[in-house]
Amino acid sequence: MSTSTASRLEHIIASGLIAAVGVWVAYTSYTQAPAEAFVFPRLVSTVFVVLALWTFGKACLGWSKVGAGLSGSMFLRMLPGLVIALIYIFWAAKGLGFYTATTIAFFILLSLYDPASHGTIRTWIKRLLITACFMVVMYGLFAKLLKVYTPREIFF
Amino acid sequence: MKKLLAGAAMALMAVTGTASADGHANYPERPIMMMVSYGAGGATDFQARIVTMTAGNEDALGMPIAILNKPGAGGRVGWNWLATQAEADGYTLGAYNIPHFIAQSIKGGVEYSAESFEPIANWGADPAVFVVGKDSEFNSMNDVVEFAKANPGKLTFSGAGLFVGHHIAALQLEKASGAKLAYIPNNKGGAGAMKAVIAGEVMGGVNNLSDAFRAREAGNVKILGVFDLERNDFLPDVPTLKEQGYEIDNASVNFRGVMVPKGTPQGIIDKLAATVPTMFENGRVAGKMKAGGSPMHIMTRDEVLEMWAAREETLKELLAGL
Amino acid sequence: MEFLAYMGDVFIPFNFLLLLIGTIGGLILGATPGLSPTMAVALLIPFTFQLEAAQGLILLGAAYTSTVAGGAVSAILLKIPGAPANIATTLDGHTMAKKGEGAKALQLSFLSSAVGGIFGVLLLIFLTPVLAKWALAFGPSHLFWLAILGVTVIGTLDSSSVVKGLLSGCIGLWLSTIGFDDIMGAQRFIFHPALGGGINIIAALIGLFAIPQVISMFAKGRVDSGAEVIEVKKHPIGSAFRALASHPRALGIGTAVGSVIGLIPGVGGQIAGLVAYDQSKKFSPERDKFGTGHSEGVIAAESANNAMVGPSLVPLLTLSIPGSPTAAVLLGGLLIHGIFPGSDLFDNHPDVAWTFINSMLIGQVLMCLFGLYVAGLAARVAQVPQSVMAAIVLALAVFGSYSVQSSMGDVYVMAALGTGMYFLERFGFSAAPLVLGLILGPIAEANFIQGSMIATATDGLAPYFLTGVLNLTLIVIVIASIFYSVWMELRARRYTNKEEMMT
Numbered sequence: 016m017s018t019s020t021a022s023r024l025e026h027i028i029a030s031g032l033i034a035a036v037g038v039w040v041a042y043t044s045y046t047q048a049p050a051e052a053f054v055f056p057r058l059v060s061t062v063f064v065v066l067a068l069w070t071f072g073k074a075c076l077g078w079s080k081v082g083a084g085l086s087g088s089m090f091l092r093m094l095p096g097l098v099i100a101l102i103y104i105f106w107a108a109k110g111l112g113f114y115t116a117t118t119i120a121f122f123i124l125l126s127l128y129d130p131a132s133h134g135t136i137r138t139w140i141k142r143l144l145i146t147a148c149f150m151v152v153m154y155g156l157f158a159k160l161l162k163v164y165t166p167r168e169i170f171f
Numbered sequence: 172m173k174k175l176l177a178g179a180a181m182a183l184m185a186v187t188g189t190a191s192a193d194g195h196a197n198y199p200e201r202p203i204m205m206m207v208s209y210g211a212g213g214a215t216d217f218q219a220r221i222v223t224m225t226a227g228n229e230d231a232l233g234m235p236i237a238i239l240n241k242p243g244a245g246g247r248v249g250w251n252w253l254a255t256q257a258e259a260d261g262y263t264l265g266a267y268n269i270p271h272f273i274a275q276s277i278k279g280g281v282e283y284s285a286e287s288f289e290p291i292a293n294w295g296a297d298p299a300v301f302v303v304g305k306d307s308e309f310n311s312m313n314d315v316v317e318f319a320k321a322n323p324g325k326l327t328f329s330g331a332g333l334f335v336g337h338h339i340a341a342l343q344l345e346k347a348s349g350a351k352l353a354y355i356p357n358n359k360g361g362a363g364a365m366k367a368v369i370a371g372e373v374m375g376g377v378n379n380l381s382d383a384f385r386a387r388e389a390g391n392v393k394i395l396g397v398f399d400l401e402r403n404d405f406l407p408d409v410p411t412l413k414e415q416g417y418e419i420d421n422a423s424v425n426f427r428g429v430m431v432p433k434g435t436p437q438g439i440i441d442k443l444a445a446t447v448p449t450m451f452e453n454g455r456v457a458g459k460m461k462a463g464g465s466p467m468h469i470m471t472r473d474e475v476l477e478m479w480a481a482r483e484e485t486l487k488e489l490l491a492g493l
Numbered sequence: 494m495e496f497l498a499y500m501g502d503v504f505i506p507f508n509f510l511l512l513l514i515g516t517i518g519g520l521i522l523g524a525t526p527g528l529s530p531t532m533a534v535a536l537l538i539p540f541t542f543q544l545e546a547a548q549g550l551i552l553l554g555a556a557y558t559s560t561v562a563g564g565a566v567s568a569i570l571l572k573i574p575g576a577p578a579n580i581a582t583t584l585d586g587h588t589m590a591k592k593g594e595g596a597k598a599l600q601l602s603f604l605s606s607a608v609g610g611i612f613g614v615l616l617l618i619f620l621t622p623v624l625a626k627w628a629l630a631f632g633p634s635h636l637f638w639l640a641i642l643g644v645t646v647i648g649t650l651d652s653s654s655v656v657k658g659l660l661s662g663c664i665g666l667w668l669s670t671i672g673f674d675d676i677m678g679a680q681r682f683i684f685h686p687a688l689g690g691g692i693n694i695i696a697a698l699i700g701l702f703a704i705p706q707v708i709s710m711f712a713k714g715r716v717d718s719g720a721e722v723i724e725v726k727k728h729p730i731g732s733a734f735r736a737l738a739s740h741p742r743a744l745g746i747g748t749a750v751g752s753v754i755g756l757i758p759g760v761g762g763q764i765a766g767l768v769a770y771d772q773s774k775k776f777s778p779e780r781d782k783f784g785t786g787h788s789e790g791v792i793a794a795e796s797a798n799n800a801m802v803g804p805s806l807v808p809l810l811t812l813s814i815p816g817s818p819t820a821a822v823l824l825g826g827l828l829i830h831g832i833f834p835g836s837d838l839f840d841n842h843p844d845v846a847w848t849f850i851n852s853m854l855i856g857q858v859l860m861c862l863f864g865l866y867v868a869g870l871a872a873r874v875a876q877v878p879q880s881v882m883a884a885i886v887l888a889l890a891v892f893g894s895y896s897v898q899s900s901m902g903d904v905y906v907m908a909a910l911g912t913g914m915y916f917l918e919r920f921g922f923s924a925a926p927l928v929l930g931l932i933l934g935p936i937a938e939a940n941f942i943q944g945s946m947i948a949t950a951t952d953g954l955a956p957y958f959l960t961g962v963l964n965l966t967l968i969v970i971v972i973a974s975i976f977y978s979v980w981m982e983l984r985a986r987r988y989t990n991k992e993e994m995m996t
Contacts, residue, residue: 029920033660040667043682052679055938056670063663070660081654081921089712096711097912100887104908108891109901117891121884128880130715145881153892156525161536162237163896164204204899211535212821217828224542239899241690244673248690252900256686280680327950333678353950358675358939362821366758366814370629373947385828389813389835462831 025084026074030067037067099123112168114154122146195438198261199234205264205429206257208249210242213360214297214379214465215427219266221459222294222451231450232443236264245332246271247281254283259432261439264291269426269479274334274486285483286433289440290475292447293428295460296468298399298421299340300383300409301328302368302392303375312396312415315375319350327353329364329376334490337364337377340398340423342489344377347417368392379425380405381464398423405466422485426468428475444472496618496854499847503855508551511544512852515555516859522556523563526703527893529576529695530560531818538826546830546842550849553826555856557819558802562606562860565795569598570874571886573703573893577694577763578798580928581770583702585783585790592786593726595872600733601788602795603864608737609748609796610857613803616752617810618850624756624804625811631757633944634958638967639757640937643764645974646771647926648982654921655982661922665930666937668692668910675935676942687902694763696894696903697910697931701924703890704911710883725872730865736788743789746773747796755801758808758816763932767925769797775977803853810834810846 041060044053073079099120107116125146131138157163205223209215216238223236241249250272253265267288276284303309309318319326330337333356341354357363361379368376369391377398378386384405386392396412397403400421412419429447431440450456451469460467470478502508515537522533537556541549564575569586582602589598616624631639647662648655671682672691683689737744750769773793774783783790806823808816813835815821827834830845838846877885894907914924948957958964 026920029916033664033917040682047681049677049679052674052677052681055934055941056667056681059663059666059670059934063660063667066656066660066663070656073656079921081657082919085916085919092714093708093712096883097708100707100711101908101912103887104891104904108895108904113892113895117888121888124884124887125880128711128715128883129878130880149885149888153888157892157896161522161525161528161896163892164202164237164239164899165895166901210818210821211531212815212818212823212825217825220538220825221829224539241898241900243690244675244678247673247678251689275678278678280678325950327947333676353946355943355946355950356676357943358935362815366629366808366812367632369812369814370632372632385813385833385835388833388837391812391835459829463828464833 022084023074023077023079026079026082027071030071030074030079034064034067034071037064040064095127096124099127109166110169112170113165114150114158115168115170117153118146118150121149195261195436195442198439198442199232201262202234203232203236203262203264204239205236205266206239206241206249206253207266208241208243208246208253208268209360211240213242213362214381215266215268216240217463218295218427218460218465221463221465222456224459225450225453225456228450228453231453232446245275245335247275250275251282253432254287257432259434261431261435261443263432264443265430265432267426267428267430268336269428270339270422270482270486271335271425273479273483274339274490277483277486277490278334285479288430289433289435290472290479291429291431291440291443292451292472293426293470293475293478294451294467295427295465297336297425297427297466298380298397298403299336299377299423299425300380300397300406301340301344301375301395301412302365302378302383302386303395304368304371305391305393307375307393309375309395310393312412312417315395316348316350316417318374319348319352323351324353326350326375327355327373329355329357329367329373330378331361331364332356332358336423336425337361339486339489340377340419343398343419343423344412344417346489347412347419365392377423380466384464403466405464420485422482422489426470426475426478428470440472495843496847496851499844500851502547502844502848503551503851508548508848508852511548511552512555512856512859515552515852516559516856517863519556519559520563520566520860520863523560523575524566525893526567526571526573526575526699526889527695527896528560529897530557530564530578531822532897533557533560534819534822534826538822538829541826542829546827546832547845547848549826549830550823550845551852553823554849554852555859557823558610558799558853558856559860561799561802562603562610562795562864564798565602565606566599566871569602569791570595570871571703571889572706573886573889574698577698577928577932578766578801579794580698580702580925581766581794582791582798584770584794584925585785585787586794588784588786589788589791590872590875593724593875594728594786595725595875596728596869597726597733597736597788598786598791599868599872600728600730600865601736601791603861603868604733604737605744605747605792605796606799606864607857607861608744609751609798609800610802610860611854612748613752613755613800614850614854614857615803617803617807621807621811624807628756628758628804628808628816629812630963633940633947634961635963635967636757637937637940637944637958638964638971640933640940642967642971642974643768643929643933644937645971645978646768647929649775649978650767650771650923650926650929655978657921658923658926661917661924661926662930664922665927665932666934667930668697668927669931669934670938675939685905687905690898690900690902692906692910692931693894693897693900693903694931695897696907698928699890699894700907700909700911701914701928703886704908705915705918705924707883707887707890708912708915710879713879715880725875727869733865737792740789740792742776743773743793744796746776747793748800750793751797751800752804754797756804756807756816758814764929765801766794766798767929769793775981799857810838 041064044056044060103120226232227235257263564579568574568579568582572587574580586598648658747769751765754765808814809820948954
């Protein structure tokens with residue numbers, strides 16, 4: 016496994032959340048009608064809850080060993096990318112159109128995480144070129160070859 | 172290049188919202204999508220692909236129709252999508268299966284009813300038939316019913332699901348014969364139900380005429396009866412249920428056709444209703460349908476409206492006790 | 494030997510051209526995320542309208558075999574399994590690519606695909622009548638036990654903790670129940686309209702495998718790639734053959750499991766790869782190396798998923814029952830030309846039947862040659878800098894999951910599952926058992942319900958599910974599999990405890 020491991024508190028929070036989902040699933044399965052459509056979900060959710068509570072108990076006792084956990088600095092590094100990715104998926108792709116949104120998101124993400132200098136023109140041109148090439152390939156593949164009907168673009 | 176320019180112009184028009192007020196004379200201006208609420212390769216999908224293959228011809232719509240599959244839960248997933256999420260701009264069509272979606276809307280738990288859609292035209296009518304394995308001791312419907320009467324609730328027979336044509340046929344058979352039967356819905360549609368019959372998992376089954384015809388050609392099943400008003404051209408030797416003494420009409424016949432979500436501009440509906448039936452009449456379409464063993468039955472929008480209303484009434488009566 | 498008589502037809506220039514187009518096109522389509530073999534074959538159907546029956550079938554047959562193999566390319570290079578069949582390939586294949594052994598992984602995957610695939614087609618040619626009986630032998634009760642057998646694999650599959658593996662599997666099983674239930678039509682757990690159609694397995698696959706990887710690239714931040722550049726090792730094709738020959742066990746298990754499981758209608762294709770992977774892990778003396786970029790993992794998974802191609806067509810060709818979604822699409826391709834599979838096909842149109850089967854045989858060879866040729870080049874994908882890679886994989890995931898059924902809902906589901914999976918992975922859960930649960934859930938449920946309906950109408954639940962040779966055999970295997978897992982876990986625990994005491 017990797018060098019860092021998750022702390023006890025992290026394990027408690029993570030397994031606690033899963034246990035909460037498990038309890039909700041079990042509650043829903045046992046209360047929803049018609050009963051005959053929920054036979055299988057009841058069975059699954061029962062095992063789910065038992066295993067989730069077991070894991071939660073282990074975490075509380077500090078017996079959880081597996082998993083690298085999350086460190087604060089990692090979280091900070093991933094946050095901007097994650098936020099842009101989520102805006103891109105949950106809003107921009109439909110709001111701006113697939114190709115427009117992808118071009119913008121691709122370029123921003125590339126610029127954010129590209130280790131090359133942000134100060135020189137040359138690297139910016141390189142990033143623009145990469146974005147353009149990639150979009151040409153995507154358009155050719157999905158729009159022309161596979162004829163996927165994507166939501167309407169706002170600019171064209 | 173020309174296509175590209177035309178495409179750009181179209182998109183521009185769409186953005187600026189110039190949905191032409193001149194009765195949609197230019198419709199369609201871009202390719203059309205047709206939702207099929209069953210998986211790729213199923214009978215509905217297969218037929219939908221054939222009947223729309225000439226849509227791009229100049230004497231038809233002049234634009235191709237692309238099939239989009241949204242399978243799940245006996246069609247409920249796709250029709251829910253068409254009723255609630257699809258854009259009613261004339262570029263999203265849907266394939267309907269009667270009595271399936273009407274029966275499901277009567278049963279409840281879905282977000283559509285016959286009022287949620289506007290029919291365009293009907294292309295096919297696939298009656299349900301009763302099949303048994305090739306080595307079965309049953310040779311007529313009377314044999315089947317006699318067994319069921321002697322062993323109430325023990326006659327297992329498969330069909331494509333609950334509240335689809337096969338289930339309706341099963342209910343009618345139960346009602347007309349007075350015997351208690353065990354209908355086993357299959358989650359893999361008609362193909363799964365047919366496999367259950369051939370493998371001997373169940374004693375018989377209700378299935379599509381087109382699939383049963385093929386299975387009989389392959390020497391795997393016997394067909395004992397047709398759930399329709401008259402015998403079918405594909406199976407002239409198979410008597411109807413009515414001929415065998417059971418009061419069963421054509422309520423379970425699987426009518427397939429094209430519809431649009433409610434709210435689609437009237438001009439577009441009129442244009443589609445005028446062109447689509449002629450598109451179905453194309454000789455190449457008829458040839459391919461016949462080759463595939465799929466019975467055609469072309470009906471215009473007015474005829475379909477009438478048929479929908481009639482079906483709704485019979486189904487409400489039949490499903491009242493469930 | 495009838496198939497040899499029609500072998501010449503495949504090599505008529507026009508037919509051979511179609512075969513080439515089908516193979517190369519199939520590889521490209523298969524490598525595109527979101528495009529399962531079923532969709533790829535459905536996309537090609539309109540082209541066959543214009544062709545003669547035999548020619549159309551050459552195109553479809555070649556495309557089918559090569560899309561299955563093509564899925565390995567994105568699984569290895571991008572960690573996006575193209576279809577459920579390729580899940581097991583990502584486990585070791587992608588790790589190899591990250592170590593710079595992408596060329597080797599791709600070569601091995603194409604070679605073992607070809608070996609498995611050819612074996613599968615030969616089975617189809619010589620044993621069709623026997624296989625047809627075998628395919629029909631699996632009724633609801635047997636399929637239910639088979640799904641349970643799959644569930645027992647969950648705990649040991651690619652997971653460092655059995656409990657967390659099982660919990661991942663349970664989450665997957667629960668996710669599979671979301672949406673309309675298939676038989677009753679009742680709505681279950683639809684707490685967002687995007688879930689109305691249930692969770693699409695392809696979209697889920699893309700999300701669960703690709704998105705965590707994108708986020709972990711983000712988490713590394715703006716690292717200077719100078720220190721990170723992966724040296725893509727050249728790998729001569731000759732040594733790929735030798736590597737394949739030195740793992741006959743994995744190849745044998747993969748091929749055997751793939752051809753046996755592939756035959757079972759409705760189940761086979763999706764789990765063949767995973768079951769073969771798990772079995773060869775259990776039988777391998779180097780089982781600890783699985784998951785760390787071990788050749789055996791790739792060989793077992795890929796030979797299994799291509800071996801299933803031939804047998805999966807048996808129910809269609811002999812009984813006219815499509816055993817898999819892809820077979821259903823192929824059925825459409827035959828019907829359009831007025832050919833009914835079954836005795837009609839082999840008696841009245843032997844040229845179509847045998848040319849089709851031959852094209853799959855030759856297609857395997859072409860696919861392998863072409864794949865080996867581009868493997869070295871394609872492996873360079875591993876050298877693409879992280880920042881570019883993250884953006885590419887993200888965009889491909891969005892386009893891929895959308896293109897499955899032109900649905901934004903699938904994209905949302907993909908992103909939500911993927912983001913959740915990243916955090917779960919940080920705490921020792923893993924995607925493979927979760928996906929297996931997602932696949933097995935509907936199989937177990939539907940067959941249990943159908944079986945119990947038949948059973949209550951006839952001879953009762955217990956005799957229906959617990960008697961019969963096939964049921965008992967499956968139950969014994971299930972119990973053996975559970976005991977084996979428990980035993981392995983206990984043994985592993987003893988070792989780790991000793992280690993812990995020492996530290």
